[in-house]
Amino acid sequence: MAQPIYRVDNRLVHGQIISTWLPHHRLQRFLVASDTVPANTLQMTMFKMCVPPPAEFDALPVHEAAAWLNDKRYGKARTMVLLESVQDAARLFAAGHPFPALNIGNVHHAPGRSPITPAVYLGPEELSLLSDLARRGMRIEVRSLPDEPPLDLAARLTR
Amino acid sequence: MEPATVAIDLALIAACGGLVGLDRRGAFQAMISQPLVAVPLLGALLGQLEVGLALGATLQLLWMSSMLFGANTPPNETLASMVAGGMVLLYGKHIATPDIAVMTIGILLAVPLGPLGRAIDVRLERLNLALSQRALAAVAESRVEIIDRLPWIALGRVFSIHAALIALGSGVGLIVLAAVHPLLDGAVLVAVATAGMYLVPALGLAVAFSLIRRRRGIALGLLTFVAVAIMLDHGGAG
Amino acid sequence: MTVAATASETPAEGTVGVGTLLRVLWRSFFFLSATNFERMQNVGFAYAMLPALRRLYRGRALDEAVERHLAFFNSHPYMAGALLGAAVRIEEDIAAGRRQPMEVEAFKRCMMGPFAAVGDSFFWASLRPFGAAWAVAGVLSGVIWAPLAFLLLYNLFHVAVRGYGLFAGHRSAEAIIQRIERIELVRLADRLHIATGLFLGATGALFADRAMRSPVGIGDGLEPFLLATLTVICVLCIKRKMAMPLLLYLFTGGCIALMAGLNALFPLID
Numbered sequence: 001m002a003q004p005i006y007r008v009d010n011r012l013v014h015g016q017i018i019s020t021w022l023p024h025h026r027l028q029r030f031l032v033a034s035d036t037v038p039a040n041t042l043q044m045t046m047f048k049m050c051v052p053p054p055a056e057f058d059a060l061p062v063h064e065a066a067a068w069l070n071d072k073r074y075g076k077a078r079t080m081v082l083l084e085s086v087q088d089a090a091r092l093f094a095a096g097h098p099f100p101a102l103n104i105g106n107v108h109h110a111p112g113r114s115p116i117t118p119a120v121y122l123g124p125e126e127l128s129l130l131s132d133l134a135r136r137g138m139r140i141e142v143r144s145l146p147d148e149p150p151l152d153l154a155a156r157l158t159r
Numbered sequence: 160m161e162p163a164t165v166a167i168d169l170a171l172i173a174a175c176g177g178l179v180g181l182d183r184r185g186a187f188q189a190m191i192s193q194p195l196v197a198v199p200l201l202g203a204l205l206g207q208l209e210v211g212l213a214l215g216a217t218l219q220l221l222w223m224s225s226m227l228f229g230a231n232t233p234p235n236e237t238l239a240s241m242v243a244g245g246m247v248l249l250y251g252k253h254i255a256t257p258d259i260a261v262m263t264i265g266i267l268l269a270v271p272l273g274p275l276g277r278a279i280d281v282r283l284e285r286l287n288l289a290l291s292q293r294a295l296a297a298v299a300e301s302r303v304e305i306i307d308r309l310p311w312i313a314l315g316r317v318f319s320i321h322a323a324l325i326a327l328g329s330g331v332g333l334i335v336l337a338a339v340h341p342l343l344d345g346a347v348l349v350a351v352a353t354a355g356m357y358l359v360p361a362l363g364l365a366v367a368f369s370l371i372r373r374r375r376g377i378a379l380g381l382l383t384f385v386a387v388a389i390m391l392d393h394g395g396a397g
Numbered sequence: 398m399t400v401a402a403t404a405s406e407t408p409a410e411g412t413v414g415v416g417t418l419l420r421v422l423w424r425s426f427f428f429l430s431a432t433n434f435e436r437m438q439n440v441g442f443a444y445a446m447l448p449a450l451r452r453l454y455r456g457r458a459l460d461e462a463v464e465r466h467l468a469f470f471n472s473h474p475y476m477a478g479a480l481l482g483a484a485v486r487i488e489e490d491i492a493a494g495r496r497q498p499m500e501v502e503a504f505k506r507c508m509m510g511p512f513a514a515v516g517d518s519f520f521w522a523s524l525r526p527f528g529a530a531w532a533v534a535g536v537l538s539g540v541i542w543a544p545l546a547f548l549l550l551y552n553l554f555h556v557a558v559r560g561y562g563l564f565a566g567h568r569s570a571e572a573i574i575q576r577i578e579r580i581e582l583v584r585l586a587d588r589l590h591i592a593t594g595l596f597l598g599a600t601g602a603l604f605a606d607r608a609m610r611s612p613v614g615i616g617d618g619l620e621p622f623l624l625a626t627l628t629v630i631c632v633l634c635i636k637r638k639m640a641m642p643l644l645l646y647l648f649t650g651g652c653i654a655l656m657a658g659l660n661a662l663f664p665l666i667d
Binding site: 012013017040147 | 436511513514521575638
Binding site: 184185186187188189190191193195196199208209212213215216219220221222223224226227228229230234259263266267270271273274284285287288290291294295298299301303306307309310311312313314317346347349350351352353354356357358359360361362364365366367368369370371372373375376377378379380381382383384385386387388390391392 | 426427429430431432433434435436437439440441443444447456457459460463464467471474475513517521522525526528529530532533536537541544545547548551552555587590591592593594595596597598599600601602603604605606607608611612613618620621623624625627628629630631632634635636641642644645646648649652653655656657660661
């Protein structure tokens with residue numbers, strides 16, 4: 001049974017996900033762990049629409065997502081867990097779901113953040129959260145598309 | 160080969176290259192910049208439509224996976240294709256009708272311009288950062304009319320870079336083709352032609368096939384391949 | 398441009414008329430021009446919104462409205478038409494005091510991802526490969542207008558989605574999502590993937606036929622087998638993440654070295 005892929009992407013489901021990650025890993029299920037998305041009916045409609053069947057889309061608040069993942073409710077489906085921010089990733093981890101690896105796909109610019117790659121900007125807060133996760137043994141890579149060479153962020157942070 | 164007419168053709172290539180460079184990303188995205196459209200267009204302008212079509216078809220397949228997704232910058236298929244097209248079409252107009260070996264050498268010479276073009280596109284996006292900052296400054300100074308001009312500055316850069324590189328690449332490529340081709344002996348030319356007839360199309364098909372998300376599409380592709388091959392074989396024999 | 402023709406119609410103050418919407422549509426074609434890594438298409442979005450914002454606001458209010466649209470934005474250029482239309486509509490409501498400025502920002506932030514997903518997977522990953530595969534097969538079978546037909550077919554969809562999206566977005570604001578949903582672009586994309594395979598298969602057979610009729614044909618009707626085998630090898634290499642330029646140099650270099658080397662040992666070709 002495949003482990004879910006955990007990804008931080010500020011746009012959640014978008015072109016890179018549907019057109020590259022989905023076929024590359026033959027993904028069957030997407031789970032967004034976010035406290036705002038499940039309550040936003042417009043966003044939910046749009047996400048459900050853009051995920052091509054037979055793949056499924058769901059969104060849960062971070063705490064419920066942790067429980068759902070701990071129960072392995074995804075079963076045999078190859079799953080991608082999408083997180084809007086590094087903060088949400090840290091919260092999922094802290095909520096009792098210590099996942100082993102994290103992909104950072106897109107984190108866009110904000111004041112105080114500096115570029116790691118053209119698509120990923122991280123500030124002091126994100127970097128301290130990530131080095132904390134890295135110290136607990138999480139593998140952290142920065143990569144937008146599956147066929148790019150990944151950048152090993154955990155190694156860089158714990159050095 | 161008259162230098163004056165070659166110079167006129169290079170100017171034509173520059174203008175056409177700059178325009179398709181704009182279409183690729185900065186303006187319209189009408190797909191005139193796709194190799195299958197751009198190279199035959201250049202071919203028609205240089206009176207070599209047939210060559211442009213044959214070359215464009217192969218280049219289209221080879222660069223089919225170059226797609227713009229979000230903040231990811233793909234190789235610049237337009238630059239690589241237009242330079243391959245430019246040099247082969249110039250060769251055809253001024254030296255001799257290009258055979259498959261010449262076309263293949265042209266494709267091989269221009270392929271590195273795809274990744275090089277990506278590096279240039281990344282630089283251009285970095286330069287555009289100043290435009291975004293200028294837009295924000297314009298708002299702070301209550302001079303929003305400045306924003307009306309900003310896209311044109313970016314487009315000007317894209318046009319000039321594509322025009323210059325495509326004309327330069329085509330000119331240099333023509334010289335290299337003219338110099339290298341006579342030096343190659345028969346066996347090497349046959350080898351290049353064989354690679355151009357089998358390997359290059361196979362690689363292009365492979366690139367295109369790996370884009371298909373549905374297994375049923377790939378299965379259908381195999382079926383039509385066999386069906387059309389049998390049909391053509393019988394048609395050719397009759 | 399068709400702006401002048403419709404500009405005679407004067408819409409009520411505080412709303413945006415057809416003429417202004419057409420100017421927004423025209424400017425949406427330059428949406429990607431000033432893309433930058435920090436805020437992506439923010440300048441393009443603000444540039445396209447300007448004609449509408451100028452109708453709705455004056456002075457400081459205009460500056461603030463423009464600034465809203467200079468925030469990070471990243472979506473698909475064609476699908477942005479619908480988002481621009483809806484944003485214009487929400488701005489009308491904000492200008493009239495019916496809604497809060499943060500609503501338009503929230504709408505754009507939520508929708509850019511899913512709209513990009515639909516646009517990227519339909520236009521970039523499905524319609525374009527389909528059209529190109531069809532046109533390549535056309536060119537190889539001697540149809541010289543195939544690239545032109547590809548251009549027309551593709552842009553029919555492209556301009557329709559931009560234009561329909563903009564006007565429908567303006568009419569329905571957030572409800573544009575249900576309208577886009579009804580077009581079922583995602584299901585159509587799936588069908589196009591299957592059809593692309595069909596035309597690529599034909600393209601392969603046509604390439605084999607071209608090789609058969611060339612001076613480097615290998616005879617005995619073996620060309621399709623050779624081409625198919627090479628294609629399968631190339632697919633396997635691509636699945637192993639090898640880049641096209643590398644494979645091209647590796648294989649052609651190998652082929653030339655092998656053939657020239659063999660010929661040096663057993664001279665067959667003069």
